[in-house]
Each structure stands twice: as structure tokens, then as C-alpha cells.
Amino acid sequence: MSHPHLELQAPPALPRDGLRIVALGGLGEIGRNMTVFEHNGSLLIVDCGVLFPEEHQPGVDVILPDFTWLRDRLDKIAAIVLTHGHEDHIGGVPYLLRERADIPVVGSRLTLALIKEKLKEHRIRPKLVEVSEGEHRTFGGFDCEFLAVNHSIPDGLAVGIRTKAGLVLHTGDFKMDQFPLDKRITDLRGFARLADEGVDLFMTDSTNAEVPGFTTSERDLAPAIEKVFRTAPKRIIVSSFASHVHRIQQVLDAAHEHGRKVAFVGRSMVRNMGVAQELGYLNVPKGLIVPLDRLERLPDNKVTLVCTGSQGEPMAALARMANRDHKIRIGEGDTILMASSVIPGNENSISGVINGLTRWGANVVHKGNAKVHVSGHASAGELVYCYNLIQPANVMPIHGEWRHLRANADLAISTGVDPDNVVLAEDGLVVDLIDGHASIVGKVPAGNVYVDAQTVGGVTESALKDRRTLAEEGVVTVLAIVNADTGKLADPPDFLVRGFTHKVSDFDPAIPLIEKALATAAKEGIGDPWQLEQVIGREVGRWAHRTFRRSPLIIPIVIDA
Known part of the structure; x- marks a missing residue:
């Protein structure tokens, strides 16, 4: 079983007729699903979704995949194929189309109708390509066949991707409800037909891999x-x-x-x-x-x-x-x-x-006290059924947190898939399918990109840390008038306290420490206001932690006397 390696660097050049698979989201998390396929200079993207923020990400609206790896090759993207209309699979499309608006967006009727309405809000007129189950379409060097799958939204599709490197079956999100409300069942006959052809890489939904049996109808x-x-x-x-x-x-x-x-x-x-x-x-x-x-x-x-x-x-x-x-x-x-x-x-x-x-x-x-919800994802029994039916040469679990991915990998191995041919990857790891074998060969950037109102990527992990500190510890502003030549305070500094339980007068013992730190800075020739702000911030921060066992956000403001 392949595992991620922290020492991995950028991947080597892809050999001709090889297939490269890079998940920029959806591996190790529930959401932000996006997989990029590269073959003979052409790129095919399957899904482009968002991840919704958790409590430790205050002020963030949604989280996008990182498009950095794609930016110098946007012209090579042949299409974006959408498996279904859930936000974690289509929510990132408007942001990718901001980078190149004419990328064809491929999907079923309902999926395209939903993304079209979403794109109106972004004032983007997309190039839409409607497909349905049973159809074949070619985009760049990728021959795509679409198969019906059952999910918690109508019109879900799996996609079979044929290249010179082999056949990939990407299930999207699916389950095997035998009595769906729309009477549209997962196309197991289609899966079996692809199995007869030989599935070189099976990429399958992992969300319910830990759940035994079959998902309720x-x-x-x-x-x-x-x-x-x-x-x-x-x-x-x-x-x-x-x-x-x-x-x-x-x-x-x-x-x-x-x-x-x-x-x-x-x-x-x-x-x-x-x-x-x-x-x-x-x-x-x-x-x-x-x-x-x-x-x-x-x-x-x-x-x-x-x-x-x-x-x-x-x-x-x-x-x-x-x-x-x-x-x-x-x-x-x-x-x-x-x-x-x-x-x-x-x-x-x-x-x-x-x-x-x-x-x-x-x-x-709610679900805890009544049977008012069933999952839209295949449970372990259904996944095992698919492995036995398809008998893939290689397996790459997708769509799930680490525990789901590992459980799905274990199911594949239990049905006879060679452990060396099970690729357990995470976002950003590069998987190459060459000569019938899939393996991890490198990594590319795949961090979180935060959307805060109209700002994309402006919020950093450092900014989120500051926000958490503001919420949990409060903020102390230190206003100091300093003679930059002597390093002496013209007046005692003013302390402005917000969200911190202690009074302003409680900070008086910090003043001598500030004076001493400024004097030391003057001796070392440090007189720039920004540098003096850093000196004051560090000194007050250390003092506050020692004194109160708290770490408020310190905002020093230095005015040159």
C-alpha cells in the first residue's frame, strides 16, 4: 500500500503516454473535491468543489482548492467534468473560471443548471457541455464515458476515462440504492462492461467505507x-x-x-x-x-x-x-x-x-432520535461488491478523511487487490499510472485557499491565528511616543485593552521593561519605528504571558518624538 512521504519533491517529467493524477482536494477531508488528470500535454479536471470552514477558521466563507499548480498551464485544460451538483463538487468552479473563463464545463442536465445559476452571481457566462449516461465524449486526449450512479441528488454520473495509459473509472459520489425515488439506479452493468475491458485504476468514494453492510434506501x-x-x-x-x-x-x-x-x-x-x-x-x-x-x-x-x-x-x-x-x-x-x-x-x-x-x-x-436521513454514499458491502465486480488492477480511494480512505483501501485488499497496487494518497500527492502500475512520484502545492467575503486567498493561516487569539485571548494596544535617537519614552505608554479581563493599570509593571528594552535597542542602533514596535510587542507579550498566563494579541504603535 502506497503512503504519503513528507520528503517528496516536485514530480519528474511525465513520460509520454503516461497518465498523471493529482488530487487538489477531497483526500483526507470531506469536501473540496478536485482531481486533475494529465496525459500527453492535456489536462482534464474532474470536479471542483469547496470545503466549508470549521470553528477554528473564523470569518472564512468557504475553502477552495489551491490552483497554483495549474496557473502556468491553464491553456492546457481540456474540460472540467462535474459528477453531480453538490457544493463540495461544483462550488469552486466560479473561482477557476475567473482564471480562464472559456474552459468547457461538462455535466448532466441538473448539474449544469445548478452551476449556471451559481455562475450568474459571479457574472460568468460558461461554456456548458451537457452529457447523459451512456454517452461518450472526447476532451483533449481523454475519451470519457458517462455512467449513471445513484446519490442523494439526481443526475449523478461516474466517468470512465480512457487514455493510452489505461482505463480509469472515477465513481464520483455514489451508492447502490435498489429502490431510488427517481428509479435511476447505479449502472452496474456499465461497471461490469468496463471490468471486461480491464479497469487499470479504480477511484472510488470512501465516505462510508467504515459502515458495514449496505446503505439504507x-x-x-x-x-x-x-x-x-x-x-x-x-x-x-x-x-x-x-x-x-x-x-x-x-x-x-x-x-x-x-x-x-x-x-x-x-x-x-x-x-x-x-x-x-x-x-x-x-x-x-x-x-x-x-x-x-x-x-x-x-x-x-x-x-x-x-x-x-x-x-x-x-x-x-x-x-x-x-x-x-x-x-x-x-x-x-x-x-x-x-x-x-x-x-x-x-x-x-x-x-x-x-x-x-x-x-x-x-x-x-433529527437523525439521533428518528430515521429521517440516509446517506448518499456506498457502505462497505457495496464497495466490496464493486471491487469483486470490477477487479481493478490498481485502486485509489477518494473522497474521505484519512480513516475513510484507509478503510476503503483495506476493503480493496480484502477482495484480492495487491497491496502494492493500492495508492493511499492525500491532497497534492502526484500519482502516475505507467505500464499498468500506479504509484506516488512527487507532490505539488495543495494548501487551503480561504474565501473571505469578496477576497480570495487574502486570509492566511497567520491571519486566522490572529483571529483566534482575538476571540480567545483579547487584544492589547500599546501606544508609545519614543525618541528614536535616545530610545527613551517621551511619556508613559498608553495601554488600550479589549476582550482582556485585566484593568489598564495592571499593565503599569510592564513599563520599566519597555524602557529597558528600548534602551537596549538604542545602543544597538535600532531606531526604525517598525523595529521598535516589534521590540515593544515581544516584551509586552512575554510579560503578559508570565504575569497572567494569557497571550493576548499585542498591537504596538510607535510615534517618533
Whole structure:
């Protein structure tokens, strides 16, 4: 089994007719999925998603893949192939198209409709190429065949990529639901046909590799959802991913059956469900969906709201309702149906939202107390089935944290794949498929690129550290008027304290230390205000840590007397 090596450098030149695979996101994390294939001077990108920030990344909106490795070869990108319409697979596309706007964007009908709406916000008119299962298309030196896969959003695709180096099967996100709501099952016959041809590299979804057995069918949720609608005494508020068309369809069916009207809340929910309805992926009985202002005039037991915020996002509708920061006021007897799973890292945020909603008297139904969600990813039994069916020469687990990738690798080995042909990689590692064997040969930059409002890449790890310090330790500003020639203070420095529990007068003992440090700096010929600020900052920071066992952010300001 191949492992990452910290000593790896930039990869060597790719031999002619070889295939290079570089994941710029999605390995070692849930999200930011992006894989670049290189073959005979041409590049093919599969997915370009975003990762959502965690609590230790304050102020960050989304996290992008690092495009550094691509910037001097943007003209060689033949296409971006999108496997499905979830944000962790399409959210980064607008930012890549800012670098080169005419890259063809390839995907299924629904996927392209969703990315088209997203790109309108960025004022980008993309070059879209619609494909469907069973089609073949060639982009650069890549012959792509598209196969239907079942997931928690309609129109998911796997892609078979043929090159002179061999055949790669990339599953995207998938599961093997035998009774999907849209009756569109994963194309196992297509998988078997590729297996007969010989799959040289199998890249498969790892998210549920630790979960034994087979993933539950979406249909099995119907009784739990129906019970909520049958027993709820007042309003029902459903939170879900804005792209989860299948789940919203179940909610609409239940609402219609129980005589309730429905309104969508949240811009992304309104946009995505409008697209799904327009394209026929969402079947909406006439008169069921009404504007929010009309819904407010109906009796509570005739009302259903469908909103975003299933992951506890602070600015999403559900969290704002929990915090009494939304025009929809949660009250006694309301029922909240959280019809989604928990993305790793969001547990605390979701718990906070549930507590907030419960405080106002709501009954919160969630995955922990009712069967209201099933995963969109294949469990271990399905993965083993695929390995036995496909019998790939090489395997590269994708889409998952380290524990998921390793569990998927172990499943492959248990079905007979040679451990030397199982590539366990992480973001930025370069994998070459040459002469039928896949191996790690180097690495390229693949760090986090933070989006903060309209700024891309402006926020650094250092800035995030400062933000965390501000939140946890407070800030102390030291204003000093200094004679740069003598190194003496013209007046005692002023201390401005924010978010720090101690009084300004508590900093008086630091003044002699500042005076001594400035005198030493003067003797050494240090008189530049910026350098003196560093001297004061270090001295006050060390003193504060010794005295208070705290490390506030120190902001020194030196004015030359």
C-alpha cells in the first residue's frame, strides 16, 4: 500500500503516454473535491468543489482548492467534468473560471443548471457541455464515458476515462440504492462492461467505507417523515441541504397528503428547488408551494417551511430562527425536522441549534432520535461488491478523511487487490499510472485557499491565528511616543485593552521593561519605528504571558518624538 512521504519533491517529467493524477482536494477531508488528470500535454479536471470552514477558521466563507499548480498551464485544460451538483463538487468552479473563463464545463442536465445559476452571481457566462449516461465524449486526449450512479441528488454520473495509459473509472459520489425515488439506479452493468475491458485504476468514494453492510434506501425514510406530518400539532419546519431534491420531494409528498402548504426559505433553497421543478426533477402538485407571506396567514397546522441550515451554519435560516434573528419566530408546539446527516466538524454547531430551537418550545426531530436521513454514499458491502465486480488492477480511494480512505483501501485488499497496487494518497500527492502500475512520484502545492467575503486567498493561516487569539485571548494596544535617537519614552505608554479581563493599570509593571528594552535597542542602533514596535510587542507579550498566563494579541504603535 502506497503512503504519503513528507520528503517528496516536485514530480519528474511525465513520460509520454503516461497518465498523471493529482488530487487538489477531497483526500483526507470531506469536501473540496478536485482531481486533475494529465496525459500527453492535456489536462482534464474532474470536479471542483469547496470545503466549508470549521470553528477554528473564523470569518472564512468557504475553502477552495489551491490552483497554483495549474496557473502556468491553464491553456492546457481540456474540460472540467462535474459528477453531480453538490457544493463540495461544483462550488469552486466560479473561482477557476475567473482564471480562464472559456474552459468547457461538462455535466448532466441538473448539474449544469445548478452551476449556471451559481455562475450568474459571479457574472460568468460558461461554456456548458451537457452529457447523459451512456454517452461518450472526447476532451483533449481523454475519451470519457458517462455512467449513471445513484446519490442523494439526481443526475449523478461516474466517468470512465480512457487514455493510452489505461482505463480509469472515477465513481464520483455514489451508492447502490435498489429502490431510488427517481428509479435511476447505479449502472452496474456499465461497471461490469468496463471490468471486461480491464479497469487499470479504480477511484472510488470512501465516505462510508467504515459502515458495514449496505446503505439504507431513501424509500425507507417515508414512514418517519409521514409520522412527523401526521402528529405535528402546529407548523413543520424542515431543514435540508439546498440540493437534496429527493428528500424535498418526500417532504412535498407528505405535506400534500396532509393538507399543508409549503414555502421555501433561504436564497439557495429557493433557487435550487426552482431549477429542479423547472427541469422536472421535482414533482410539485399544483398550488402546493406558496409565497412565504401567504403562508403566514394560514393556520399553523396547515404550514410547512423548507429551509437551509441543517449543518448549524450561523447565517443560515435555521440557526437564525434558533437565535431569534429571523422573521419566522419559533414557538411552542412547532416541529423541526432536520432531514440530513452531520458533516464531520459540525457537531457542536448543530447541537447548539437544536438546543436553541428546543428552548423556544419546538420539538426537534433529527437523525439521533428518528430515521429521517440516509446517506448518499456506498457502505462497505457495496464497495466490496464493486471491487469483486470490477477487479481493478490498481485502486485509489477518494473522497474521505484519512480513516475513510484507509478503510476503503483495506476493503480493496480484502477482495484480492495487491497491496502494492493500492495508492493511499492525500491532497497534492502526484500519482502516475505507467505500464499498468500506479504509484506516488512527487507532490505539488495543495494548501487551503480561504474565501473571505469578496477576497480570495487574502486570509492566511497567520491571519486566522490572529483571529483566534482575538476571540480567545483579547487584544492589547500599546501606544508609545519614543525618541528614536535616545530610545527613551517621551511619556508613559498608553495601554488600550479589549476582550482582556485585566484593568489598564495592571499593565503599569510592564513599563520599566519597555524602557529597558528600548534602551537596549538604542545602543544597538535600532531606531526604525517598525523595529521598535516589534521590540515593544515581544516584551509586552512575554510579560503578559508570565504575569497572567494569557497571550493576548499585542498591537504596538510607535510615534517618533
